[in-house]
Amino acid sequence: MVACSAAMRAICGGATALSHVNDAGFWMCSSFLEIDEKTTLKSWTVMETLIGLSGLACALVISFFA
8 A cells, every 4th residue: 555655656746747838827826926938937847846856755765665
């Protein structure tokens, strides 16, 4: 069961890291904060990459103890 949790976390982290422009949150952030698409893309890429990498790190930690 713990290995399944690690696999799920790795898949979700990868999906989050590559969601970018197809994500509604990207466009909401851009319009509500009145930021142009280029700047939003730069900040969104860094944020989503960090979320994906932290998900991968959690999955690796979980898999070490499974």
